[in-house]
Amino acid sequence: MSALLEIRGASKRFVKRLDAAAKIGNLFGAGLREEVVHAVDKVSLAIAPGEVVGLVGESGCGKSTLGRMAVGLHSLTEGVRLYKGRDMASLSAQETKAAQLGVQMIFQDPYASLNPRMRVDDIIGEAPVVHGIVPARQKSDYVADLLTQVGLDDGFARRFPHQFSGGQRARIGIARALAVKPEFIVCDEAVAALDVSIQAQVLNLFMDLRERFHLTYLFISHDLGVVRHLADRVVIMYLGRIVEIAPTDAIYADPNHPYTRALLSEVPDLTKRRRAYIPIRGEIPSPLNPPGGCHFHPRCEHAGPRCAVEQPALREVAQGRLAACHLNDGGTG
Amino acid sequence: MSQQPALSTATPVLQVSGLETHFAARNGIVKPVNGVSFSVSRGKIMGLVGESGSGKSMTGYSIMGLIDAPGKVVGGSILLDGREVRGLDAESLRALRGNRIAMIFQDPMMTLNPVLRIDTQMVEAIQAHEDVGRHAALDRCRAALAQVGIASPDQRLKSYPHQFSGGMRQRVAIAIAILLKPDVIIADEPTTALDVTIQGQILAEMQKLCRESGTALIWITHDLSVIAGLADQVCVMYAGRIVERGSVDDVLDSTAHPYTLGLLNSVPSRNPRGQRLRQIPGMTPSLLNLAPGCPFRERCAHATRECLEDPLLEPVLGHPTDAASAAHQVSCHHPLQTGIST
Ligand SMILES: Nc1ncnc2c1ncn2[C@@H]1O[C@H](COP(=O)(O)OP(=O)(O)OP(=O)(O)O)[C@@H](O)[C@H]1O
Ligand SMILES: Nc1ncnc2c1ncn2[C@@H]1O[C@H](COP(=O)(O)OP(=O)(O)OP(=O)(O)O)[C@@H](O)[C@H]1O
Ligand code: SF4
Ligand SMILES: [Mg+2]
Ligand SMILES: [Mg+2]
Numbered sequence: 001m002s003a004l005l006e007i008r009g010a011s012k013r014f015v016k017r018l019d020a021a022a023k024i025g026n027l028f029g030a031g032l033r034e035e036v037v038h039a040v041d042k043v044s045l046a047i048a049p050g051e052v053v054g055l056v057g058e059s060g061c062g063k064s065t066l067g068r069m070a071v072g073l074h075s076l077t078e079g080v081r082l083y084k085g086r087d088m089a090s091l092s093a094q095e096t097k098a099a100q101l102g103v104q105m106i107f108q109d110p111y112a113s114l115n116p117r118m119r120v121d122d123i124i125g126e127a128p129v130v131h132g133i134v135p136a137r138q139k140s141d142y143v144a145d146l147l148t149q150v151g152l153d154d155g156f157a158r159r160f161p162h163q164f165s166g167g168q169r170a171r172i173g174i175a176r177a178l179a180v181k182p183e184f185i186v187c188d189e190a191v192a193a194l195d196v197s198i199q200a201q202v203l204n205l206f207m208d209l210r211e212r213f214h215l216t217y218l219f220i221s222h223d224l225g226v227v228r229h230l231a232d233r234v235v236i237m238y239l240g241r242i243v244e245i246a247p248t249d250a251i252y253a254d255p256n257h258p259y260t261r262a263l264l265s266e267v268p269d270l271t272k273r274r275r276a277y278i279p280i281r282g283e284i285p286s287p288l289n290p291p292g293g294c295h296f297h298p299r300c301e302h303a304g305p306r307c308a309v310e311q312p313a314l315r316e317v318a319q320g321r322l323a324a325c326h327l328n329d330g331g332t333g
Numbered sequence: 334m335s336q337q338p339a340l341s342t343a344t345p346v347l348q349v350s351g352l353e354t355h356f357a358a359r360n361g362i363v364k365p366v367n368g369v370s371f372s373v374s375r376g377k378i379m380g381l382v383g384e385s386g387s388g389k390s391m392t393g394y395s396i397m398g399l400i401d402a403p404g405k406v407v408g409g410s411i412l413l414d415g416r417e418v419r420g421l422d423a424e425s426l427r428a429l430r431g432n433r434i435a436m437i438f439q440d441p442m443m444t445l446n447p448v449l450r451i452d453t454q455m456v457e458a459i460q461a462h463e464d465v466g467r468h469a470a471l472d473r474c475r476a477a478l479a480q481v482g483i484a485s486p487d488q489r490l491k492s493y494p495h496q497f498s499g500g501m502r503q504r505v506a507i508a509i510a511i512l513l514k515p516d517v518i519i520a521d522e523p524t525t526a527l528d529v530t531i532q533g534q535i536l537a538e539m540q541k542l543c544r545e546s547g548t549a550l551i552w553i554t555h556d557l558s559v560i561a562g563l564a565d566q567v568c569v570m571y572a573g574r575i576v577e578r579g580s581v582d583d584v585l586d587s588t589a590h591p592y593t594l595g596l597l598n599s600v601p602s603r604n605p606r607g608q609r610l611r612q613i614p615g616m617t618p619s620l621l622n623l624a625p626g627c628p629f630r631e632r633c634a635h636a637t638r639e640c641l642e643d644p645l646l647e648p649v650l651g652h653p654t655d656a657a658s659a660a661h662q663v664s665c666h667h668p669l670q671t672g673i674s675t
């Protein structure tokens with residue numbers, strides 16, 4: 001299998017600047033300083049052409065950061081990024097441009113990511129004209145066609161983003177990504193802000209477009225039900241690291257990593273009535289100061305002494321399945 | 334799976350009937366709460382479910398007396414332990430809030446003051462309603478923080494809200510709501526922004542609170558799956574009205590309203606994996622000058638001319654468990670037959 005997109009040993013570190021609330025806090029003597037976040041820590045992932053990979057994990061675990069690294073919106077602090085087997089750092093300017101158009105991202109917040117002062121026909125049509133995908137005089141037809149593709153009225157082109165509902169805005173974001181004819185799309189929580197009935201429409205659209213244009217997706221979501229429905233393979237992240245990768249059926253049937261198991265047991269389910277939820281154990285650690293060894297050890301019911309000091313490697317636990325837990329590798333003692 | 338409370342459930346602690354809240358807009362009237370009725374008993378959990386804009390938060394704010402101009406509660410009654418609280422003056426309302434009835438907001442910063450330390454805020458919350466010393470109050474604060482899973486409460490009490498992550502802030506807001514063990518808590522999607530593992534943990538604490546202190550809980554959400562796991566009763570809201578209500582099993586398994594069924598069918602787990610999801614056609618109507626009749630009729634496959642008239646919320650007929658049938662109600666001219674709800 002040769003990957004369409006691959007990242008190897010990739011990390012991203014941020015210096016966390018003080019926000020307004022922290023500055024106010026400092027006035028009251030909180031004494032806060034800038035800190036370094038290891039948002040993504042030596043992650044490797046290869047995505048095959050036509051594949052849909054679901055990326056799941058708690059808020060702040062680095063999903064969006066990894067998605068942005070995959071499309072090239074974030075530089076890598078370390079590691080390499082390959083597109084169709086070639087190191088992006090080694091490409092000519094021309095080749096880089098082509099590769100950049102080939103990978104697109106649909107952003108987490110459809111409100112913030114659409115310029116409120118631009119009309120829909122510019123939001124969608126500007127990039128393809130600039131990049132010579134369509135001649136300027138065909139822009140309106142091109143935009144009208146894309147609007148129809150995503151199930152919107154082609155008469156909407158002259159409107160501004162605020163004149164649309166959440167679900168319609170999500171579709172505009174999708175049309176904008178499609179406009180440059182990408183092969184690979186990172187969908188970052190693309191349906192998170194939508195009601196179930198609208199979410200169903202947008203998920204159906206993703207499935208239709210995948211078939212029609214042979215798209216490859218990295219589908220970021222905290223909703224395990226959505227990921228299960230769409231993805232061929234699921235990647236679970238915890239505090240900047242991948243802890244498990246497996247085909248969708250396998251991971252839902254038989255999760256390996258204790259974190260994956262905890263996650264799946266908490267998924268709300270229409271068929272589980274008046275269930276006894278599991279009370280709080282441990283504390284959710286801060287990404288600024290992650291626990292040593294296995295990041296999950298303070299919350300893990302299987303943790304032993306080894307887990308606090310030694311980072312478990314992501315190793316093969318079955319055909320096509322990887323997990324990072326000492327239980328797979330000689331135990332936690 | 335969890336045991337039901339052995340507390341008396343004879344009279345509901347909160348009884349809302351015919352509640353109406355209007356907003357005067359430039360070009361007409363918006364009715365986000367349009368004749369809402371329900372009741373909750375001690376120790377019970379009621380889910381209030383509906384899509385964005387259906388009026389869930391406005392229902393909560395109306396009960397709490399938190400509607401500001403241009404909005405106004407224009408009709409209905411809110412009985413708290415048998416006493417009418419609608420229209421109470423500001424001071425009496427403040428005495429009730431926090432103490433007898435508390436709300437947890439979607440955004441925890443609606444509860445928390447950014448420039449005050451957590452201990453100051455929590456102690457004030459107690460002392461506003463009870464005559465207790467600072468030390469005794471602090472003990473209760475620590476206990477409440479521990480209950481929502483905040484480790485090292487002593488250190489945390491000395492922090493400011495910005496020193497917490499979003500999830501931790503929400504847990505502090507929940508701790509403040511449970512400090513005084515109110516009779517009723519209205520929780521407005523407090524876990525929507527949290528991860529499922531943390532959500533599960535908070536739900537466990539809320540269940541325990543209801544069981545042990547007899548608090549009645551109204552859990553507002555757009556997620557039917559959360560309601561399924563948490564609630565005893567459920568009210569489904571659409572365009573400012575309750576369109577269906579009943580026990581969780583009745584509403585989810587013997588669904589009577591076409592809208593409820595549409596919502597259920599759009600949940601991915603109710604569809605074969607990888608297949609197109611069944612979606613509800615169209616969009617939710619604007620609440621501005623909404624025409625009379627069933628507000629769902631434009632999207633409904635069963636709509637007839639009758640649906641131009643307002644349907645009443647009435648008991649579902651031909652229910653399998655007859656004793657419970659009066660409690661399962663639907664507002665629809667053509668309710669679905671039980672047994673064909675998939
Ligand atoms: N531009 C940035 N500058 C500083 N820190 C950042 C930046 N972007 C992300 N981070 C930090 O990196 C970590 C990972 O963030 P990221 O947004 O990737 O998480 P996520 O998994 O997408 O979370 P969510 O589910 O909430 O969207 C967080 O601790 C975040 O605060
Ligand atoms: N100031 C206002 N003027 C006019 N209409 C308003 C005003 N505030 C709210 N509304 C309307 O009230 C309706 C109900 O809003 P509400 O916030 O209760 O919905 P909700 O069910 O809580 O939705 P969500 O799930 O998005 O929180 C909305 O349709 C909104 O447009
Ligand atoms: S390595 Fe240890 S702490 Fe980490 S998940 Fe496995 S058993 Fe738990
Ligand atoms: Mg994100
Ligand atoms: Mg709301």
